Amino acid sequence: MSSYVEENYLKAIYKLTERNKDGAYTNDIAYELNVKPATVTESIKKLGEKGVIHYEKYKAVTLTEAGKLIAIKTIRKHRLWEVFLVEKLGFKWDEIHPMAEELEHINFEELTERLANFLGNPEFDPHGDPIPDKDGVFSNNKSVKLTSLALNTTVVMTGIENHTPSFLQHLDKLGLKLGVQVTLKEIVDFDKSVLVSVNGKKGFYLSHDIANNILCK
Template sequence: MNTFTEENYLKAIYHLSLQSGSVSTNQIAASLSTKAASVTDMLKKLAEKELINYTKYQGVTLTSPGEKIAISIIRKHRLWEYFLVEKLNFKWDEVHDVAEELEHISSKDLIDRLDDFMGHPKYDPHGDPIPDSSGKFKTHELKPISALAANEIGVVSGVREHSPAFLQYLEKVQLIIGRKIKVIEINDYDHSVILLVEDKKIQISREVANNLLITR
């Protein structure tokens, strides 16, 4: 088995890879709130174990075993988040830190039974897809609300940012997963958007429109 730290590095590299392909030392350091020198040290160890492809100064990618581990951590994280919200009545902005701990519990049997217990959910409370027992998952094609034009519609299906502040705001204005929305008007000047949500008009800033994802 790997240490918590190694698992956190693999997970960080996985998430960063989704956006940029190859991942830099500094990106990892920022994402883990650590120093570039520490990252270099760890990259050597992970490369030694053949969990990443690493050549000095050139950034890293995950190997296939490394990616498998990263996905299993993400599966655990998201299933635990689902459990916390659906069974233990946590709010969606409260679960991240606890799930960060729970995701390192090693037993695969445990997580598969938890998955059974909850009826194999496909998405976590933030709309992120939950990999199945073999690591497969498909993400629905999401786009930010800011990509819609006036009169277009969609269903809130995910978020690009997971900070408690952002999630609490969304909860407050009832822009939660599953809500149907319609774009009424887009402000030319500041790109704020007026939406119809549950028959009420609400206005959201460009930032929010960028970080709130919809399907259809």
């Protein structure tokens, strides 16, 4: 199995396992990777034989330590390239994902580490997601959802939980970028939408769906 394909499977399984500790299901992996479930069955069987995942027929799969490390290293590469694309090449945060999706599969450890160094060993990518170190260790940074705050709390926006271009572009329009100060002014009982004030300016309403995808600290 090419490292390109393998890394994508492991990344998908990693992501799904974060959401559901039992492991990743065939159908969900198929959805993540835009392939059919039958293809996934075939692939995860091979990945199991290779020792990067735990595979048992009809069970959710989980990553072995080896598999987890590959997944995390792929995430590291992805996020470092995203920093490069934004900080050095001036791309916007909603434009970079497809490019990073390719660049993450360039496997030269020396390249990755020199890139990290060139970028100042960033700890977060342009979306606020943490960048694991070269041994695969994440700094534990406990952000919470904007929807979980108590009224009249002021926090700093640190991340997001949805990376679609349309969501990112909408945040731009609202002036909601990483680092801004957000104060929760009101929680509307009817639909759980929230009134927020950004950097002390006049407030505006955010739907619960939007607020729920914003992380802060």
